[in-house]
Amino acid sequence: MLEIMPDWLLSWFSDDSLEMIDYLTNGKHLTWYASVRYTLFAAVLSALFAIGFGLIGAALKQSGFFLFRWIGNFYTAIVRGIPDILFILFFPLAIEQGVEYFIARSKCTAEQIATSVNWPPCEAAQWFLTTNDYLLMACLSLGLVYGAFVANVIYGALQAVPKGQLEAASAYGFNQKQIFWKFKIRQMWAYALPGLSNIWMLLIKATAFLSLLQVTDIVYWAGLLGTANYFPSAGMVHPNWNFQYYFVLFVFYILLTMVSEKFFNMLQAKASRGMSVVER
């Protein structure tokens, strides 16, 4: 970093702060800053998964067929009751072993499957997970967990659309399909958005769990960089700086949620325009 700074800029800083700038822009730190992409990517992808699962869940919950209704209620009840950290640890493992199970059936010999004490039974069935695999699985787990919340919010919002609106639409001669899409679903968003924005905030916070799955995200790097270093060959010698690094994370997450809040306020205004019931 210092090499590309012009001389006049360099002369502005004292030697100490130059050293600090050099430290804060070394490869380790640049990797840390770049690892924000994992957090943002995970948040957005998990949110998409969550909306997908949520819509399916809500559809199941309000289905006329008892089995679907039962499945939908089971999904929301069970997922909401289990700590998300368990899901994050459990799902990737379950998926990995599930895939390995099927590969093992085709690639390992029957004898290996019967006698091996290790998992998977033979080397050929070993699935080495890369960071991206883990990232995808983490997003899927987060999507499943928060999908259950989304299902409840959307289900509640569908119920909240005033019956009178739908009856009025019917009186104006709209058919059932139009009433559902143009009135029920259209108005549902206005009721669902406050709840969804809340879930988005929770989801952003949950992305901090990524580091548990060996995804080298901002939390992982902050922990690593904050650890005391006493080896000159491994970089600047410094005592435990965990407090400083975690404080940066603290600020980062607050900024992220603040920006999200602004964004959701905009969406809310858009979704509820023309609706006297929810307009503020």
Next chain:
Amino acid sequence: MKKIILPVALALSVLTTPVMADKIRIATEGAYAPWNFLDDDGKLAGFEIDLGNALCAEAKLDCEFKANEWDSIIPNLIAGNYNAIMAGMSITAERQKKILFSNEYYPVNKSKLATESGTKVDVDNIKGMKIGVQGATVQADWLEKNLGADNTIKSYEKSDQTVAALYGGEVDIVLAGDGAYDEVIAASKGKLVFVGPGYDIGGGIGIGMLKTNTELAGKFNAAIATLKANGTVDTLIKKYFKKGPFYSVTMDSLKDKISALSARVDALEKK
């Protein structure tokens, strides 16, 4: 349900098959300088990274290092997250029950006590001290067996944390394998010092692999023998540890050995 799972699993297996090709994944801790650490660019570096790459080039293997926490490094090998471990791991009978070791690539050497200068330590009779050590190491086992009764042993996840504890006054002395504290003490500007002659703990350092993976062990052993013979291992030891022990016999190493032996004889005579 099965109808859905099977195609998905098959699709995934097709997608992941290229990944399963002959790539050898080597786990290291990345926090045990100069053996292995993260350099300023955030990449793994150190004695074992250089040596590992040299060994793989020699054995014509396609290798890749990845970082893994020390305390889960053996369980994750057994779970199949990687094929080998190069993390300053001593070859011990205890570990050999679980995993297979290659021949050593770094000789047995002394583990040393370090303390803040000014702390009085009676090396022959250590009592009532708080001793810091990295957990799940041969040094931790040794301390528990030999000094555990009269002292408080505190174990830490990382080697760096033991030094932080020493500076912070949480512990009075720390124990680590040779080489791990050399640079720390040199950089401490006299605040930290080694005490005592050190102890012989554990065996040499070797590559850990799955017990079933004798094929890989054979390849590594052949490469280790070649690199020891052509001096590559010694060059790397010199580069990272600045001093021996070396595998080749040189005049300097003989002189070192003789002076160490005569110092021992002197000490015995005094007793």
